[in-house]
Amino acid sequence: MTLTATAKAAPRAPGPGSGDGRTASLRRTWHKLSPYAFIAPFLTLFAAFGLFPLLYTAFVSLYRVELQTSGDMEWRGIANYTALFTDEYFWTSLRNTFTIGVLSTVPQLAMALGLAHLLNYKLRGRTFIRTAILLPYATSVAAATLVFAQLFGRDFGLINYALGLVGVSPVDWQTGTVASQIAVSTIVVWRWTGYNALIYLAGMQSIPGELYEAAEMDGASRWRQFIHVTLPGLRPTIVFTVIVSTIGATQLFGEPLLFEGSISGGIAHQYQTLGLYMYEQGWGFFHLGRAAAIAWVMFVLIVVLVGANALVVRRRARKEAGR
Numbered sequence: 001m002t003l004t005a006t007a008k009a010a011p012r013a014p015g016p017g018s019g020d021g022r023t024a025s026l027r028r029t030w031h032k033l034s035p036y037a038f039i040a041p042f043l044t045l046f047a048a049f050g051l052f053p054l055l056y057t058a059f060v061s062l063y064r065v066e067l068q069t070s071g072d073m074e075w076r077g078i079a080n081y082t083a084l085f086t087d088e089y090f091w092t093s094l095r096n097t098f099t100i101g102v103l104s105t106v107p108q109l110a111m112a113l114g115l116a117h118l119l120n121y122k123l124r125g126r127t128f129i130r131t132a133i134l135l136p137y138a139t140s141v142a143a144a145t146l147v148f149a150q151l152f153g154r155d156f157g158l159i160n161y162a163l164g165l166v167g168v169s170p171v172d173w174q175t176g177t178v179a180s181q182i183a184v185s186t187i188v189v190w191r192w193t194g195y196n197a198l199i200y201l202a203g204m205q206s207i208p209g210e211l212y213e214a215a216e217m218d219g220a221s222r223w224r225q226f227i228h229v230t231l232p233g234l235r236p237t238i239v240f241t242v243i244v245s246t247i248g249a250t251q252l253f254g255e256p257l258l259f260e261g262s263i264s265g266g267i268a269h270q271y272q273t274l275g276l277y278m279y280e281q282g283w284g285f286f287h288l289g290r291a292a293a294i295a296w297v298m299f300v301l302i303v304v305l306v307g308a309n310a311l312v313v314r315r316r317a318r319k320e321a322g323r
Contacts, residue, residue, distance in 0.1 A: 054299070061293040067286035080293035090294075092269050093277035096181065100256075100273060101249030103185035104192075109241055111193050113234075116200035117226060130201075133194030145187055145258035149174075152183045174260050177270040184271050187255045192248070196241050203237035204230060239313050246305050250298060251275050274298050 061081070064074040084090050115133060119126060136144065151158045152173035160170040173183045207230065215225045231238075253275035256265050263280045265272020272280070274294065282291030 057292045057295050060289055061296050063289050065288040065292075067283070067288055070288065076289065080290050081297075084290060084293050084297065089269055089272070090277065093265070093272045093274050096265065096269075096271055097250060097252065097273045097275075100181050100185050100188075100252060100271065101246065103181060104188035104252075105242075105245045105249055107185075108189045108193050109196060109238075109245065111189070112196035112241070113200055113238075115193070115197040116204055117230065119197070119201050120204045130198065133197055135194070136191045137195040139191065141191070141254040142258055144191055145255050148183065148187045148190070149259050152186075175267065175270075177268070180259070180266055180271040184252075184255050184259055187259070188249075188252070192245070196245070199241060200234060200237060203234045207233035235313075239309065243306055243309050246309065247302055250302050250305065253279065274301075 060073075062075065062077055064076045064080075066072070119129060123129070152160075154160065154170055154172045154174065157173070159173070164170065171179050173179045211229050211233070212225055215229050220228065252273045256271050256273050256276050257263065257279070259271070260266060263276060263284050265276050275298070278291050278294040278298070281287045281294060
């Protein structure tokens with residue numbers, strides 16, 4: 001009886017696999033949670049500096065807020081948006097954003113594609129050329145714009161001097177609508193052509209060389225190889241550059257601001273973009289609520305443009321897959 005009671009009272013020794021079981025359970029839990037732990041810093045920064053400003057801007061766009069008295073907020077609902085859509089300068093800036101975007105994006109990507117095609121062949125000094133075409137991208141926006149503003153000067157600009165040599169009268173690049181938009185677009189083209197060319201070059205080098213060899217054996221010229229081999233292989237890269245360039249054109253700000261130093265984009269707002277119009281409303285006229293509404297209109301516009309590009313690409317891919 002004593003032995004039985006002692007045996008019942010004695011604590012049970014742990015089994016040989018209980019410690020290993022707890023370790024395995026902790027390890028499985030860590031494997032499940034570790035991905036979230038790794039991305040937690042990014043999510044925290046994104047929530048603090050990306051998501052919160054976006055939502056707060058949407059909140060401010062529904063109020064009347066002045067920069068001098070930012071603590072006094074008066075509810076307006078969608079009045080900021082309706083006032084925006086009835087403002088002629090908003091439509092002028094929207095039209096300018098579109099035209100400058102087309103004038104800068106189309107030549108920029110076309111020239112970048114041509115440069116990448118040339119650099120894809122074995123040339124002397126390829127490393128130097130690749131470095132040289134990337135230098136404009138590394139140049140400060142302020143420095144580049146100030147230099148181009150001098151080049152496009154009406155009285156002493158180098159561009160008008162060169163035009164005078166061929167008998168063309170001086171052009172007022174800062175007053176004319178078309179001329180000023182061409183000048184601003186030239187700055188964008190100069191800065192971003194080399195960057196996109198290197199992206200296209202990386203995409204070209206990922207295309208299998210066997211495709212070019214097969215095309216050459218079939219008697220295809222270099223131009224036909226470019227049309228039927230290079231361009232189809234670069235389609236995802238081209239879509240990427242088009243989307244990024246579209247976003248950049250919608251947000252264009254530094255070049256038109258520094259071209260003449262005016263937040264109105266010229267005397268007649270002839271090259272004022274949406275970004276410059278938002279800056280003028282918020283920090284020129286101190287209407288933070290309306291500036292927030294403009295920011296959200298730009299955000300929706302970018303989403304629509306990117307979605308339209310994705311839809312066009314998807315439909316084209318489906319057509320090609322059905323052939």
